[in-house]
Amino acid sequence: xxxxxxxxxxxxxxxxxxxxxxxxxxxxxxxxxxxxxxxxxxxxxxxxxxxxxxxxxxxxxxxxxxxxxxxxxxxxxxxxxxxxxxxxxxxxxxxxxxxxxxxxxxxxxxxx
Amino acid sequence: xxxxxxxxxxxxxxxxxxxxxxxxxxxxxxxxxxxxxxxxxxxxxxxxxxxxxxxxxxxxxxxxxxxxxxxxxxxxxxxxxxxxxxxxxxxxxxxxxxxxxxxxxxxxxxxxxx
Numbered sequence: 054x055x056x057x058x059x060x061x062x063x064x065x066x067x068x069x070x071x072x073x074x075x076x077x078x079x080x081x082x083x084x085x086x087x088x089x090x091x092x093x094x095x096x097x098x099x100x101x102x103x104x105x106x107x108x109x110x111x112x113x114x115x116x117x118x119x120x121x122x123x124x125x126x127x128x129x130x131x132x133x134x135x136x137x138x139x140x141x142x143x144x145x146x147x148x149x150x151x152x153x154x155x156x157x158x159x160x161x162x163x164x165x
Numbered sequence: 166x167x168x169x170x171x172x173x174x175x176x177x178x179x180x181x182x183x184x185x186x187x188x189x190x191x192x193x194x195x196x197x198x199x200x201x202x203x204x205x206x207x208x209x210x211x212x213x214x215x216x217x218x219x220x221x222x223x224x225x226x227x228x229x230x231x232x233x234x235x236x237x238x239x240x241x242x243x244x245x246x247x248x249x250x251x252x253x254x255x256x257x258x259x260x261x262x263x264x265x266x267x268x269x270x271x272x273x274x275x276x277x278x279x
Binding site (some may be wrong): 099134 | 275
């Protein structure tokens, strides 16, 4: 069975400090991993996906298949990074398109 | 281009009442889905559709019905509301094809069942 685990419910960091959100997954095939973000009073939106291997808003995430992890990192947190972050997983088969398994989410609070 | 539109944004029901959450998208996406968001549990898939006339169950389908008569609309029906269905509901859509895991979400509908 597929599962996404985000061990931290709340992460409080100071502005300018590094931030790392942990995500571990279990999946029997080859997964596609995502990070979604929900800012206050805004829609849930895609932050980044492992396939694109790009940096968005200073965030990066590397898929580690050996450790089955997809941790999200940013070297210098900003106040505007305060939000709820969800790690999500999808299979790569046809019947997996649009069906995401989400983690429980991590609330990030960046204080000045 | 409004994207994904959900109505209503807020609703209070009594146990046993029925209601429909509306969802419409104007991006011509083939795939649409409904998720519920609960504290400590993230988002869980209720039902999804891969095209007009085709629907299937997700992780938590009990107590919910869906239909997809058009590409644009994907309503979620609660036939007999229960307090356990108190949640925030999100509709999402995405285009067909591999590596298209970017879901476009609506603003959410907050439902309280008394």
